Amino acid sequence: MVDFDKKVSRFGTGATKWYVDGYDQEEVFPLTYADMELECADCICEAMRKRLEHKIFGYTYALTEEYKGAVKAWYKKRFDWDIDTEYLRVSHGVVDGFFRIIEAITKPDERIIIQTPCYPPFLFTKREHVENPLLDIDGDWKIDFEGLKRLCADKSNKVLLFCHPHNPTGRIWSEEELRAVADICFKAGVTIISDEIHGDLLRVGNTLTPFMKLFPDGDIISCISASKSFNLAGLDLANVLYNKLHKEQLLHALGDGANPLSLAAYIGAYTKEGEQWLEQLRRYLDGNFAVLKQFADERLPKSHYEIAQGTYLAWLNLKPYGVTDSKDFCRFFRERSKYLLADGASYRGEGYIRLNIACPVYLLTDMLNKLGDAIAEYENR
Ligand SMILES: Cc1ncc(COP(=O)(O)O)c(C=O)c1O
Structure with a gap:
């Protein structure tokens, strides 16, 4: 059994998340x-260690049979998807x-369509974007197909x-x-x-x-990763997967070389042992989501929180609790605890907060207790 309850300090490792206000901090928990x-x-560590022992880290071709085979086998096994590695x-x-x-x-001068709220880098590509906001139907999220159709036109x-x-x-x-x-997209090009x-x-x-x-020959490009x-x-x-539609455009835009340690790690991950680890992780994350759900039902009933179907991220609506400026709320919470939250405004979701709950459960529980108190205090200010 993997011990996901173990707390590991990342202090001194340069972890981006732990660099807060420009310096490496030990007392916070992001x-x-x-x-x-x-x-x-x-x-994964074993595969990297083995590669490390070779002691030469020159330019490394990524698309070896070993690497392509590992990626292909993973997607076949996990998703019954036959990826065409010619276009990997x-x-x-x-x-x-x-x-x-x-x-x-x-x-x-061309634009991209994004569906907000979104992962912030979606807002920062080299092209202008237009937004087709997702619809929050009582905690469930729906695509606005009519809006998409209008933008595609x-x-x-x-x-x-x-x-x-x-x-x-x-x-x-x-x-x-x-x-x-x-x-909608295919018809509109x-x-x-x-x-x-x-x-x-x-x-x-x-x-x-x-x-x-679903559409191996359709106008789709897929970005996947371990x-x-x-x-x-x-x-x-x-990894980027495409098909013959974008063969010419993408041939030189994307690479075929990578860091040898990264390649070794991915090959190590896409194994039976990696899969067993992933299954344990998924069960652990499910446990964390159950803790979060219980907290939300008891302390934030007005938010109608539903457990995320995928990811280890929780998107909590604090608007019913008077949060109209999520950055302000995150600051408020930080003054009262060591925990740092992601403010919804950065995702174009004002009034929400995003929690990354992939952490030992006892830290999650402690954070949630403090969060419940902070929300009550914020609402009653
Ligand atoms: C949807 C999404 N895409 C991409 C990334 C970042 O990917 P990478 O680190 O491979 O650039 C993230 C990271 O949070 C993400 O959530």
Whole structure:
């Protein structure tokens, strides 16, 4: 059994999340950036250690049979998806991937469509964006298909940057929803870029259909990675899958080389041992979500919180508790506890907060007790 209850200090390791106000802090506990406060699987460290012993770290070709085989086997086993590795490339992370794709397939005066709330870098690509806000129906999140249709009708809007499962809401889009999105985009000539970085992190019992699995020859490009699933975000490696529609445009826009230690880690992750670790992680995260749900039902009943279907992120609506400025609330909470939260405004979701709950459960429980008190105090100020 993996001990996910173990607290590991990241002080002195340069962890981005722990650099608060410009310096490395020990006394805070950030639930902000999406990496986990949990150690990764032994099989990954073993694979990296083995590679390290070679002692030469020159330029490294990523698309070896070993690497492509590991990726292909993982997606076949986990999603019954036959990916075509002829159109597999690597990028230095998913953000690097979609930034480069967008530059390669659009002209400077063309725009992308995003669905808000969204992961903040969706707002910062090299192109202007237009927003098709998701609809919050009592804690469930829906796509505004009519809004999407309207935006797709504008010929300057060339790309839909899609997120599945969705950060920050945790929503897994159903096959029916994916087909409806594809129908609108394909008819309008809008390319879909599907960011599926959280695709492995589903609540136990939930399944996800990769968008491109449904439309292997459709106008879809998919960004996938082991980085969220296995806590390897600092290794800066992601995969991009496309098809012959974008062959010419993407051939030189994306890479075929990567950091040798990152490649070793991913090959180590995409193994039977890696999969067993992931299954234990998913059960642990389910336990954390159950704790959160109980807290929300008892202390935040007006918010109607529903457990995220995927990701380890919780998107909490604090508007019923008088939070109209989420940055202000996060500051308020920080003054009363060591915990740092992500303010919804940065995701275009004012009045919400985002919690990364991939941490030892006792820390989550402590944080939630303090959060409940802080929300009550904030509401009654
Ligand atoms: C939806 C989404 N895409 C991309 C990323 C970042 O990916 P990478 O670190 O591979 O650039 C994140 C990280 O939180 C994310 O949530």
